[in-house]
Every structure is written in C-alpha cells, then in structure tokens.
Amino acid sequence: MMKKKVQWFWTWVLGSVVLRLILLFFPKNLNLSSRPEVSTPLTSLRRLAEGYWLKQSSLSPYAGSMYHGSPLLLTLLGPLTVRRIEGQPDHLLCSLVFVIADVVSAMLICAAGEKLKVAYISSLQSLGLHNLTENSEFLPSGDFAALVYLWNPFTIVACVGLSTSAIENLMVVLSLYGACSRLAPLAAFGWVMATHLSLYPAILIIPVILLLGYGPDAPPRKLFCQRKNLEGGNSIPSDSCSEEEAKNQLKVANVFSWRPVVLFLFWALLWSSYVLVLCGIYVQQYGGLQELFKRTYGFILTIQDLSPNIGVLWYFFAEVFDFFRNFFLIVFHGNILLMIAPLALRLNHRPCFLAFVYIVISSMLKSYPSVGDSALYLGLLGLFAYELKDMQFSFFLFSGYIGVSLLSPVMHNLWIWRGTGNANFYFATAIAYVCLQIILVVESVSAMLNHDRKLTKLYTAKLQNIKS
C-alpha cells in the first residue's frame, strides 16, 4: 500500500487553524456573524444566546421565535456565550469550539478517505485492473479532501462567523466515518445527532446502511458477478495469494452483511431514545417534547422565517399566495425525498458518493441553507477527486462559485444597506447559486456513472483478452 501524504499536510492544517485564529480577533471589523450567508435562523449563535438568556430567566428557550435549535446545543454552547474574557472578543470560547469542530471533521474526512482509498484499490486489484491503481494521478484523496474542507473559504467564513453548522457538519462526518470503518455505534451516534440537530441528515440512513452492509465504494457489483461466473466456468491459473485475497473481496462485495446493519439500527434506537430523554428532561416544564418538535422540526419544515439567505425558498414563500403555501411546502420537501430511491438504486455500490449526493441535494433544497452546508459537500467532493476527474463543466462550476460568492454580498448590500437595489437582485444570485449546485450534482453523478462505465468497458475488454 502506498502511504503517501500530501506534502506539508500538517503544515497546511496548522496554517488553516492559525488563519482562523487570526480572523477571530477581528470579529468586530468583519461582522461575519450577522451575514445572511452564515447565520440562518437555525445556525445563528446570537439566537442561541437569546435562547440561553431566556432559559436563564426561567422562560422557555423557545418562547418567542428566536431559538429553533436543539436543547443539547444550548447546554453545550449556552454557558460559553455568556462567559467573557477580559480584553478578548465576545464569544471567543464558542469560536474555539467551532475551530476544534472544524479540525476534527477534517481529520475524520481524512481518515474516512484513507479507508475508502484502501478499499477501492483492493477491489480494483481483485478485478485485476492493477494498471489503474498504479497510476500516478491516484491522489491521496483523504488528505486532499481534508485540506479542501479546512481551506475552503465557506468553511472559514462559517467558522469565524460563529455558525453552529460546524457542529452539524462534524456529526455528519462522524456518522460517515463510523460507517466507513464499520463502527456501528459511532455511525449511529453521528446519524442520530446530525438528524437531531438539523433534520435533513435523516436521509443519510440509506447510504450509512449500504456502507455498513456492502462496505465502502467499489466498482459496480455486476463486474464481480461476471468474474465469479468466469471463475466457476474455467479456472485461470494465476498467482495464488492475491487470488485468495480477491476471492475474499468478492464475497465481501457481493454479500450484504446484516450484522453491522442490525447493530447500527439497534444503536440508532438506543442513541435516539437517549437524546429524546435528555431533551425531554430539558424541556419538561416548557411544554415537553411536542413543543420542542413544533419549535425545531416544525420551524424547519414550515419555513416560517422569511429572512433572506442563500437559498431561494425564503423569497418564494414571501411571494407565494397563501393558499398555495402548503402545496409548495410539500412539493419542495417531496423533491428531496423523490430522488432518494432512484439514486440509491443506481449508486448502491458507491454508498459514500451516494451520501455526498444526498448532502448536496438536501443543502440545495433545505429551508434555511447556509454556506456551512456547502462547505461540507465541497469538502466531501475532494474524496472523489479521482473518480470525478473527467467531470464536465468543472471550470465553469469553479468560476461560478467564485462569482456568486462575490456577487451575492454585493447585491445584499445594495438591497438591504443602500436601498438602491431591490430584492430581485439578491434573489437572482440565489437562483444562480441553486443552478450551480444543480449542475454540480447532475454532473458529478453523470461523471461517476461514466467512470463506472469505463471500468466495465476495461474489464470486459480484459475478459475478452483472457478468453481469446
């Protein structure tokens, strides 16, 4: 196994931490925490501080329509919001928590990438496609993805802007890492917490189960079947040790192992009941769990807050006629659910990539998107750098992301602060942003399927060579 790190990997990691710390000491000048791109009603730390204050003055933290997050986050971050250190910027402790969360997620992405790469190379070898793995352009994708995650301006802005999405991202990554390394309790914990914090990661249960059942990403399962048939038909003499390994690999790849999945479901049940009990204790005298669900998940699903963010739904629901409101709420959330089954059917041999696609779709269609969500999927995109190297429009997408992230604050400033532009200007950038994400998800899925086709073609060519 080649154990090649990106050069100066740890230096780059340290550099990103130092950059964050430097930016933390100019929070007044940057004023990132009030940017609509960073602080949505769900991720704003200011709202969390208000919720904590209400709790301290013996009111329900959900009284008023300020705080809509989890009570567990309130217990974790609430005390940190009120603690001030003399001479230091406010919320310094909170930002340190976010920096740590970012670094930990990057490390987990790195580790998961390592696992993915090892598994992928071994499965390629089992198919006999050695020449692909020995290619020099086969990147250490884990390190690459971790650095992309850490140095992505979106991640940095979300971290310095005191958005709680850093913790949500950590939970999602934790669940993926746990599934990649077949640690069912960890995967269950990550999945339950991520769902509890922001609801949309609930759909990640499918990729996580596939990951636990089939193992990490591999070439299409059909190829292994063909190889099996071939072996059954005529046994080809070849070097024995790698063949044994490959046989094991085949078994693993084709058999859905139920044990970790059942274990995962059991742990998920355990963790979720634990989380619910904790929340229930916390909100006991404020209306109980029903009130909690209404204020958190209800708020997410009904899109009550119409303040601008980088998505398009706020403007849509500010403009749409009231009697169509429920219809469109169902349509937009149904749009997320509708795509789950087709994607799961087509990409079931690549559960990690499936998780990435789900994350992109949910962060595109979610009710209060922020740049923190984009930061997560752009980081995960780095994991598939090798498979997606033939992706179309990648330069267009890159420049589009840069263009939108420059134009959007300008339009927001024109509309909100100067009053010279109107809401349509800002909405136009939001539409452009959604279009970019659509192109990204469509092209990446297409590139991945093409990559699979290429593998199939190579393999059939190889088989024909063997036969003839």
Added chain:
Amino acid sequence: MALPRNPTFPLSLLLLLVFLLSATSAQQQQEEEFTEELLMKPLPDRKVLAHFHFQSEAPLAADESSFARHHHLFPKSISQLVQKYHIKAMELSFTQGRWNYERWGGFDSISSHNAKPPGVELWAVFDVPLHQVDASWKNLTHSLSGLFCASINFLESSTSYSDPEWAFQSALGSLRYGTLPREAVCTENLTPWLKLLPCRDKAGLSSLMDRPSIYKSFYHSQQLHLTMSTDPSDGSRSGIILEQTLTVVLQPNDQKAGMSHLSKTKIQPSWSLSSIFGRKISGRCVLAKLSNVYLHAERSLVNQLENLQKNTVKFAANDTGLEDFRRNAGFELSVTPERVHAELEKSSSILYEYPIKEYTDTEQFDLGLTWVHPIVWSSPHAPLYASRFLMGSGNERGAIAISLKSTEMTQGLVAAYNVEERCKLQVNVLQIVPWYVKVYYHTLQLLVDERPQALTDFVEIMRVSPSEDKVSPGVMELVLQFPCEMKSAVLSIEFDKGFLHIDEYPPDANQGFDIPSAIISFPDFHAGLQFSDKSQSKSPLLSKLQERSPVLSYTEVLLVPLTTPDFSMPYNVITITCTVFALYFGSLLNVLRRRVGEEERLLKNKDANKTVFFRRELAKLSAKLRGRPLELTLPCPSSSSSSSSFVSPKLILRVLLVAGIAVVWQYYSQ
C-alpha cells in the same frame, strides 16, 4: 264625603301605581347625572390648553332586565357595551400630535391622564374568567370600531395587543392593551364621540367645538374613559361612570396688532374663547347638573405673578388673600370669576371658576385673557424626561434606545434628601414591540451617566414576554431604581428587522412600521393639586385634578423602515423557482436512467429502418403496459410480432373490461 263604594277607587289605585312607577323611574333619573366642564390654561410657549371634561353617570342595574333598560342621559350604546362584555374599566383615546412634555409640562393631572400617544390607544379590564378575556377583547374592538368609525378592529389580531402587568391598574390577567399609532384622527371620530353627549354639540360647552379650529391645533386628544363607581358602603359596584375628555392645545391669534414690535414678541398672546374657537358659549346644556369653565394658572406662573406684583406695587404687600388674584398685574380677565380656588400651600396654582348658568342667547359667555406684562414661566416637569430613538442604519438590524434625562425636579430631590439616606428614584418602563421587530433581550444594556453599568444594580424586576412570529408582540416591563443624583440613563436593546410575507405589508410599505410608544411611569410621584375648598368636590373635573395619580409619560412613536420584497413579482418568482427545480429533477433523472450501450443500439436501429420507429415506440408502450421487461422486445427489430401483440384480442378484451368498469361506475355513482 264617604261613599261606601267609590267607583273611582280602582282608578285611583291605578293612578297611585302609575305615580309610584314614575316616582321610581324619576329616582333612577336622578341617579343619572351629567356634568360638563372646560378648563383653560395658558401654556408657557404662547399656546393655550383647552380641556373639555364631560362626565355621565348611570346606576348599574343588578338584575337581568338590564338590557332592556332605558337611559335618560347615559348613552345606551356604552351601557350595552359594558353589560355585554363585562367591562370593568376601559379607556379609548384618539390623538393627533404629540404632547410636548418639555414645554407643556409633565407633572400634572392633565399630562399624565390626557397626554396620549399619537393614534388610537385602547386598554380595557374585563370582569370575565381569564380564558374569555381575549374573546371579549376581540368583540369589544369590533364594537368600538363600529361606534367610532375607526379601524380599532385592527387591534383584534393577537399581534397588536398585549397584557402588561404593572403599567396600569393592577388587574392581573384581565387587562388588555393595544395601540394603533398610524390611525388618522378626524371629525368622523369626533362626531360619534359627541353623539354620546346628551346635548351633542348643540348646546352647552360642547358647542364651542368648532371643527376647523380643533383640527388645526398642535395637539388634540379625545378620550373615553369608563370606570365602575363603587358603593361607599359595601364597596360593590354601583354604577358606570363615563368620562369624555377632549384636550386641545391651540395657538391663539395675536389680536393686539397695534402694539410695538418689541413688546409684542415678548408678551404672551392674549386670547378669548371666541378668538380661539371662533364661537361663544350661548348657554349651558340644560341636562347638565354642573356646567363650569375654569381658568388654571400654574404654580410657577403664580410665582412669577407674585414677583411682578411685589416689584410693581410694593405697598400692596399686606393685601394678600384670594381677592388679590382677581386683579393681578400680569393679565386681565374679561369676566370676573365667581370663585377662586387656591392650593393649600403658599404660592401655588390658582383656579378661577366661572359657572355657566346665567348666560342666555342674547348675552353670551366669552372668557378673555389679556396679558399686560410679559411673563416667562415654565411648566412643572416629570422627574425624568424620557425620549426614545432608533440607532443603526440599514434595513437588517438596529437598536432601540430609551434615554432618561434628569430635570430640575430631581435636582430638587437631591437637595431635599442630602445626607440622611440615599434617595432612590423608581421608574417603570413598559415597552411593547411588534413581532417583526425581533428584539434580542439578552442585549439589553444600561448606560448611567454615560458609563455602562451592570443591569442587576439598577433593575429591580424585569418581566419579558418575547414576541412570537405572527402571534404576539414582545412585551418588556422593567422596574428600575436610579439614584436621584443621576444625570442621564440610556437603556438600549438590539433587534433584527423581520421580513414579512407580501400580504402582510400595508399599502404604503415603504413608509415604514411604527413601534408604539413606551410608557414611562414614576410610581413614587403623584401629580395632583390640593385645594382647600370643600365645595369643589361636586365637580368631577376638580376631583380629577386633585386625584393623586402616578406621573406617567409616553415616549415618541418610532418609525422603523423595513425592507420590502418586490410586490409585482409573485408570478415571476413562482415560475422561475419552479423552473429551476424542474430542471434539477429532470436532468438528474435523465442522468440516472441513461444507458449508453442501449442508446448506441437505438441509434443503429434508427439508421436501419426509420419507418418502423413509430411502431416500435408503440410496441415499447404496449410492453410497458403489459409489464413485460422492455429489454426483451427491444433488441428484435422485427415489428410483426410486436405489432400483432399490440392488436391482440387479449388487449382489446382488457380495454373493453376497463371501459365496462367505467360505465358501471358511472351508472352507480349517479
């Protein structure tokens, strides 16, 4: 003459009965009272305050027949309102303009009772179980809206009213308070208000209400105040008291054109009832029990007058007493007052009383005041002068600041208390914000003498009920204790501006939204005059002036501009967004179902025989219909089998079956 069988006996019995009935009704009629009074007061800044006070009283019938009751003087609509909604107390005010607390005073009964925030203010206390209060309030707003031709019904929605705890009489839970700062007040509101008076504006003091002169005033506030009078014996409620007041601040036209320019600028403008209202009082309202006009000279004005007197007429020093005030050196009155009330303390305010009794149509009453000497005085101020302003720019966030500045009154307090104990000044603040101003209560800051201070040192009690989106406004009540020597205090709180649905914006959305006035009250200070005379207790206005009520002041109404979406765009936004999502759905599904190998094969087939393409498509459809896998039929280009399968009797049978089911269904559904 004694007749054994007097035929008139039953008749006389009947008569007696009728007499008795009429006597009881007459007794009830006696209980219903109406008084009309007018208070005139010169203000320091060359303006005149006219304060009309009408009071009607009616006994409250305890029995169930009260709905059918007939009133003689009391307006029936109001009594029905009270009966139906079980109102314990209520106050409705229509105000235009802002009471100038700095110039017109903030420490007397009129400024704490009749200085109201612009627009409509309504509060009511109900005598119903707590869960019915909201329903009663909603009904009440609708009734009042109909009664006064105003949009009080906007107070019906729960976003516009609240239930403060301490700002008014402590009626926990059953009090509701709401304001409409934007409401324009005009004659259409005054006319129904006048209709409640027994003489309307046809006779008596209300005939002075000339609409043009009232509505060109600097400030006018018409009020309706309902209270229950309590029985002194057992404290139970015995009747309804309806007070109707109209407070107007007018600028009199200067009549003395011949005077020299210098003295004209210094001297206060002289005025008379006819010059400021354009009308004279031709007689009292005959239904009124009491009909008085008062002229009030404030304490500091009296002080100045005395100084003037001392300076000019030195020998008159020993000639003190009430008679003296009738002929003072500062101004001349056109009519000699019937009675003069002076306060108990020396050098205190004076009230001249003019009963309207003897005037007839030929000889009309016209009170005039002519200034002789230029006098400068100032009205008494509240302990702290409160004002409120917005901070920040842009349409995303901002901050509300309430600034309290000490006046000469608190400086006097410091001197009075000097060493013995630390003098404390209690201030109650009630701040109501609409839900679209999303206040962060944890950002509440207090600056005392321009230095940030810990809240806990000054805030005694704090009650916050945060606003809920589209449900309720945010209410913040604070009880603050300041040291008396404090010069200034600023309370500031940050907020985010909300974004509304296009239907929630008013027609003039770009004008901005109003934050209702904050109420600042000083419970330790009581405004009230103390008159020595006992006889004035009959006059409701005088008893009102003497009532020891806490000093209250309202701050400015704030105008918050909110960002607006494009109101003309709903269709564009809906179509564009839906198109984008359709694009996502379609292209992703296309990518997922595309199979490259099949496409190539298809292309080959197409080249081979284009003519069978259409038929093959049909075959594909039929194959789908039959649920047979497509791959089986697709590779074979021979169309004969598939076309024969398309018109197979089996398929026809199936179609016929479906048609039959449809026909049966149609038949049975009818």
